Amino acid sequence: MSTIQDWAHALMNPSPVGLIIAILIALTIPIFLHTVVFKASGLTTLPSILLLSPSGSGKTSLLTLFERGTPASTHTSQTPLAVECSLPVGTTASSDKYRSTHDPTSLTHKKFLLIDTPGHGKLRHHAQSSITNPQNLKGLIFLVDSATLSAGDEGLRQTADYLHNILLMLQKRSTGSKAAKALKDIPVLIAANKMDLFTALPAALVKSSLEAEITKVREARSKGLLDSGIGMEDEGEENDDWLGEMGSKEFRFKQMEEFDVSVEVLGGNVCGEEPKVDRWWQWIAERL
Amino acid sequence: MLDSFEILTTSGVVLWSKTYAPTSPSIINSLITSVFIEERTLPGAGVADDISAANNPPYKYDQHTCKWTTVKELGLIFVAVYRSLLHLSWIDKLVDNIKIIFVELYGDQLRKPHTTIVKCAFDDYFDQQIRQLEKTALNRDTKVAESTALRAEAPASVTQDFGNEPPPLPGILSRGASKNNYKDLTSNESTPIATPDTSRPSTPASHLLTGKGGPGGKGSRRARKAANTPTAYASSGDELQSKRDKASKPAVAKKGRKWDADGLADEDSDTPLDYSAPANGATSGEDEIKERPGAMKEIDQSSWGWKNEKGEFFLKDLDDQVDSILASATAKKTDTVTSSTGIVGSSISAIGGYFRSIVGGKTLTKEDLEKPMKAMEDHLLRKNVAREAAIRLCEGVERELIGVKTENFESIQTRIESAMESSLQKMLTPTSSHDLVLEINAIKKQRPYVISIVGVNGVGKSTNLSKICFFLLQRNFKVLVVACDTFRSGAVEQLAVHVRNLKELTAREGTGKVELYQKGYGKDAANVAKDAVTFGAQEGYDVVLIDTAGRRHNDQRLMSSLEKFANFAKPDKILMVGEALVGTDSVAQARNFNAAFGNGRSLDGFIISKCDTVGDMVGTLVSMVHATNVPVLFVGTGQHYNDLRGLSVQWALKKLMSSN
Numbered sequence: 001m002s003t004i005q006d007w008a009h010a011l012m013n014p015s016p017v018g019l020i021i022a023i024l025i026a027l028t029i030p031i032f033l034h035t036v037v038f039k040a041s042g043l044t045t046l047p048s049i050l051l052l053s054p055s056g057s058g059k060t061s062l063l064t065l066f067e068r069g070t071p072a073s074t075h076t077s078q079t080p081l082a083v084e085c086s087l088p089v090g091t092t093a094s095s096d097k098y099r100s101t102h103d104p105t106s107l108t109h110k111k112f113l114l115i116d117t118p119g120h121g122k123l124r125h126h127a128q129s130s131i132t133n134p135q136n137l138k139g140l141i142f143l144v145d146s147a148t149l150s151a152g153d154e155g156l157r158q159t160a161d162y163l164h165n166i167l168l169m170l171q172k173r174s175t176g177s178k179a180a181k182a183l184k185d186i187p188v189l190i191a192a193n194k195m196d197l198f199t200a201l202p203a204a205l206v207k208s209s210l211e212a213e214i215t216k217v218r219e220a221r222s223k224g225l226l227d228s229g230i231g232m233e234d235e236g237e238e239n240d241d242w243l244g245e246m247g248s249k250e251f252r253f254k255q256m257e258e259f260d261v262s263v264e265v266l267g268g269n270v271c272g273e274e275p276k277v278d279r280w281w282q283w284i285a286e287r288l
Numbered sequence: 289m290l291d292s293f294e295i296l297t298t299s300g301v302v303l304w305s306k307t308y309a310p311t312s313p314s315i316i317n318s319l320i321t322s323v324f325i326e327e328r329t330l331p332g333a334g335v336a337d338d339i340s341a342a343n344n345p346p347y348k349y350d351q352h353t354c355k356w357t358t359v360k361e362l363g364l365i366f367v368a369v370y371r372s373l374l375h376l377s378w379i380d381k382l383v384d385n386i387k388i389i390f391v392e393l394y395g396d397q398l399r400k401p402h403t404t405i406v407k408c409a410f411d412d413y414f415d416q417q418i419r420q421l422e423k424t425a426l427n428r429d430t431k432v433a434e435s436t437a438l439r440a441e442a443p444a445s446v447t448q449d450f451g452n453e454p455p456p457l458p459g460i461l462s463r464g465a466s467k468n469n470y471k472d473l474t475s476n477e478s479t480p481i482a483t484p485d486t487s488r489p490s491t492p493a494s495h496l497l498t499g500k501g502g503p504g505g506k507g508s509r510r511a512r513k514a515a516n517t518p519t520a521y522a523s524s525g526d527e528l529q530s531k532r533d534k535a536s537k538p539a540v541a542k543k544g545r546k547w548d549a550d551g552l553a554d555e556d557s558d559t560p561l562d563y564s565a566p567a568n569g570a571t572s573g574e575d576e577i578k579e580r581p582g583a584m585k586e587i588d589q590s591s592w593g594w595k596n597e598k599g600e601f602f603l604k605d606l607d608d609q610v611d612s613i614l615a616s617a618t619a620k621k622t623d624t625v626t627s628s629t630g631i632v633g634s635s636i637s638a639i640g641g642y643f644r645s646i647v648g649g650k651t652l653t654k655e656d657l658e659k660p661m662k663a664m665e666d667h668l669l670r671k672n673v674a675r676e677a678a679i680r681l682c683e684g685v686e687r688e689l690i691g692v693k694t695e696n697f698e699s700i701q702t703r704i705e706s707a708m709e710s711s712l713q714k715m716l717t718p719t720s721s722h723d724l725v726l727e728i729n730a731i732k733k734q735r736p737y738v739i740s741i742v743g744v745n746g747v748g749k750s751t752n753l754s755k756i757c758f759f760l761l762q763r764n765f766k767v768l769v770v771a772c773d774t775f776r777s778g779a780v781e782q783l784a785v786h787v788r789n790l791k792e793l794t795a796r797e798g799t800g801k802v803e804l805y806q807k808g809y810g811k812d813a814a815n816v817a818k819d820a821v822t823f824g825a826q827e828g829y830d831v832v833l834i835d836t837a838g839r840r841h842n843d844q845r846l847m848s849s850l851e852k853f854a855n856f857a858k859p860d861k862i863l864m865v866g867e868a869l870v871g872t873d874s875v876a877q878a879r880n881f882n883a884a885f886g887n888g889r890s891l892d893g894f895i896i897s898k899c900d901t902v903g904d905m906v907g908t909l910v911s912m913v914h915a916t917n918v919p920v921l922f923v924g925t926g927q928h929y930n931d932l933r934g935l936s937v938q939w940a941l942k943k944l945m946s947s948n
Contacts, residue, residue: 055321056317060299060300060301063301063404064301064404067403067404067405068404068405072301072302072404073302073305073313074296074300074301074302075294075296075300075302075313075316075317075320076300076317076320076321076325077298077299077300078298078299078300078320078324078325079298079299079363080299081297081299081300081301081404082401082402083402083403083404084402084403113402116299116300118299118300118325120321120325120719121717121718121719121720121721122325122326122714122715122717122718122719123325123714124717125713125717152730157726157730158720158721161721161723216726216729217723217726220723220725220726220729221723223725223762223763224723224724224725224934
């Protein structure tokens, strides 16, 4: 009996050791929770730019160029890759437009994530999933190899096909459900790469040949077979897969503006004597 | 010789590369696409881990051979490219060693998110490995010849060729005289650096040298004997060396004892790498010991002393580092093997493992995966996936998952499901999009687009042909249907009925034009097809559709005629019809038909017919694509002319993964 009482006494007594432990616990728990919770939630996500294109257009080269200043040698990608880049000296992000030049925050370069995606046909779902649920996505850069875009080329067909699918995804995103309306528009830059090559087409020609080819793809798609998923379970579902203005003869990138997708075509080159990517930097800066 | 060696990430950035001869980047690109992305060699190979380069099948492309290995966790690929003509026995070892060293040195940098920059000064390490492995390889080759040569002149060269002698040899020498010599020599030999005396015997010229060096060798023995008495060094003439040796002397004398047993015991293994491990553990940081024998030789054998003038000492440090890395890697490997023993440890880890399997963050092992993988295999079999394909798919997924940590609150089951789904998606998605209308339009007006349809009996070749014909007619093409089934009675008439129906339909809708081309029975199908294509070209048809006789895929006599057929008709697309009802046989069917058209020609696509009759069990799709890597172009979904669909991968996945 007495022992129990002793125990109870010892427990209830305001002993200094007990107090210290209690205080320590009281102080450490919030600190501990703070570190755990904040580590888990992570920092605010950086604005990101997505790189897309068929295999072999120079996405990974561009990525390394933007990151290091010089392009590294690359091979076919299998996994997506996100890299933190900062705008070069001399370009200001549009969000910093109204800052004074003496503002200390403008001294630190604006940072963003550049996301490279594999361009191989089997691995394009990586790119598509990052468009359907984007994290602070500010723009798409669709690289094209301007040296393989002459009329009747297989490269042109593949490129136009992929571009068509991407634009269609963006279009569906804006015309889709009401929840999607809240999403911000995603501008697209068609970066005509490999301008240093002799056979490369100039940017204006890249634009027109892509438009012409997309017109063909669009037409073929409308005539093509339905996918196996459609019409077997639910017959009546209407599937609107027409890219751009309904009933238009020719596809123009301008038609995409109706769906809040602005498309620009700018030339440049990653490899070669000296990389010319200033205009692409400028484009990125305007979107950040 | 090696042409190039590259270390790259799965995201495509080359981290480090060394090129000896200019090689086209397309070699490695094609390795990546065909082995890793399209998985032509074995499924899951792209992410297979902990497999040495020897176990990975070498990839041959355009006179070059690639040896490769991967690190799954870091997403690294190590590729060595060399000419296929060469036989490099050490290449596997090189790739493996480089992998271990690179991961150890730069693993931290590689784990950093959001960057591709890895600062590496890897050249020295690589060169060291190359040198070392080349030498051991050469040594091994010449060892037999060398040892016989040695026996003849054993007394003369015994001190120099120590490394190559079998361990009992030291007994020949008198004990008292050379106890310390052994010590020095063995300590020298046990460092796997290419010490001059291991490299020397590789050429015939050096044999001569050995002969000449006879007296020198004797002299060196004397010198070594003298090493016990410090005064002897003065007579050797090199003040600096003797000083250094003197300085290091006490340490050597003590340490050396331990060395004896170790070094000698390891002497007989012919790969220096392996016996380096214990040696380094014993003498970490004792560089003087290693320097000393080298220095001794400098005095003794002035004939090849230039070899170890400068680079030697620099190399030693590098070698030590490399060896300790390799040794720790092997130690780690043995650790993981042994650590699973012990009752307390295992029970704790079992509890932890059970907890983790619910909460997530568990590192998957083969044992964890065994049961759920079996369940997944059964699930696939229930979906009518052929057993062979199901097993290989599961193996691929298992290889991909071993060593992977599960996400928070993710069970093993869901992890496997998602992995299986993504690997199925990767498989079913075609490499490039096939739009028939676009392709026909591309060559319209130049020549007709020729499509031929093959398959076993009764799968619905003619039915699907007429479905495709209807689809093309609706797109306003001029289609010529060719009856090349000149064998089965009634086949031509059957096709004629289809064509008559289609004609009526097109007349009603006013689109397209269709004709039948037939030559009756008994003719050679290949000739009929050829004539039909010429006829189609003359008459300005857009598409020529060729129906063939059904044939059993394991009948060599029937299948052999397909090669001639492909040569004569030169179809733009050869489509094979496979029915969704078929089970295990689908793999063999697809494989045999794919191989039947001779070199350089294979199937272009599958039509999976009768998909409406199987419900969710669309496993045939998977089996056929899996066996051949040929995409599914069409899916037949009903009895009507318009019941032809393109394949939606999502639809197929949903059906395959649904449980019931």
